[in-house]
Amino acid sequence: MRKVQWQEMFQDELEAAYARCPVVYFTYGMCEPHGPQNALGLDEVKAHAIACRAAHAHGGIVAPPDFWHIHEIGGYAIWAEGAIGRPERHWMTSLPPWQHFKNICYHIRAAEALRFHAAILLTGHYGPNWQDLVRLAKLLQPRVGVRLYALPEFESNYKGFTGDGRQTGDHAGKVETxxxxxxxxxxxxxxxxxxxxxxxxxxxxxxxQSDRRVGERMVADEVEFLGNKAREMLAEYDALKPAHEFTTYEAVERFWREVAEPELANFESMQPKWATQPDLPADSPWRENAPVPGNWRG
Ligand SMILES: [Zn+2]
Incomplete structure (x- = not known):
């Protein structure tokens, strides 16, 4: 079968795939508890595999998977206390928001330097991080030529488990499983x-209530959604013919310093709690990394 995974392709295969369809998929997730029935890497295994199927069906190249994502801070820590509890080892691959989002700026810089026309940023890990991913893409778009679209994987699952647009995502329930x-x-x-x-x-x-055949149908829906999105983005690129100027480390650092960092305190992932969450109990092990640093700039 034709390869679509960047890290497994030869130079001539990458050049041919780029010539056919200059779209790159960046997928994000992490290892975290997903019930006893799922491998811990569910979020990124899922997002990356769906992107690979979309690239097979509609063209494009899938960037190397990124299994490190936001957790253990603010509302995520409070969620963990309630949903995960206190196992001896939780086996998570967590990063704080500023580390995750700065890495993404560098991923986009790589797409820009390679002259991709469109980059789809797909997060399989939820909580409010996806809203920040969308916000980051909007902050970056005026500065980059590559067209950007950021989404949580559940957005592409637009028919949902039941086919009527409800139950599009969950955590280790029947949808994800x-x-x-x-x-x-x-x-x-x-x-x-x-x-x-x-x-x-x-x-x-x-x-x-998990059902493999419903899973197959939801995967097909997501592949179709992403293929349509990629076509829209390529058409927009062709209409705009933008310059690619976000190509250097210096451009990333300047964007981070001048645009992203001043906004970071407003990111949803940087809030000490989500809506009506309770406080963490005094004896919670999740308190260790929960505090959102007042002076996170170091
Ligand atoms: Zn998940």
Missing amino acids: SLLWALRPDCVDVSRIPAGGGRPFAMGPDAP
Whole structure:
């Protein structure tokens, strides 16, 4: 089969794929508890595999997967106390927001320097980080030629589990488990779902209703959504014929210093809690990294 994963391709394959369709997919996720029935890397295994299927079907190149993402801070820590509890080891690959988002600026700089026409930024890990990804793309777009579109993976699951646009995403419930089951059956084992229900290791309570065939249909919906989006972006690029000027480390550092950093305190991922969340208990192990630094600039 034609390759689409950047890190596995030869130079001539990359050049041919670029010539056919100058779209790059950047996918984001992390390792975190997803119930006893799912491999921990669900979020990025899912996002990356969907991007690969979209690139197979519609063209494009998929950037190397990024399994490090935002957690353990602010509202994420409070969520973890409630959903994950206090296992001896949680096996997470966490980063603070400023590290994650600055890395993304460098990913976009690479796409710009390679003269991609469109970059789709797809996060398979939720919480409010996706809103910040959308905001970052909007801040960057006036400065870059490559057309940007940022989205949480559930946005592309526009028909949802039931086909009527509801239940488009969850955490390790029937939606995510079905998606991963369809994409990577070796990473799902429904026999590990406990008979007693509950939310062990952050499992979604409706995980027992997971269905591989529904997962296949949702994957097909997402592939179609992403293919349409890529075509729209390529048309916009052709109409605008923009210059590619965000090509240097200096350009990234200047953007970060002058535009992103002053906005960072307003990012959703930087808030000490989400809406109606309670405070962390005094004895919670999640307190360690929960505080949003007042002077995070160091
Ligand atoms: Zn997930």
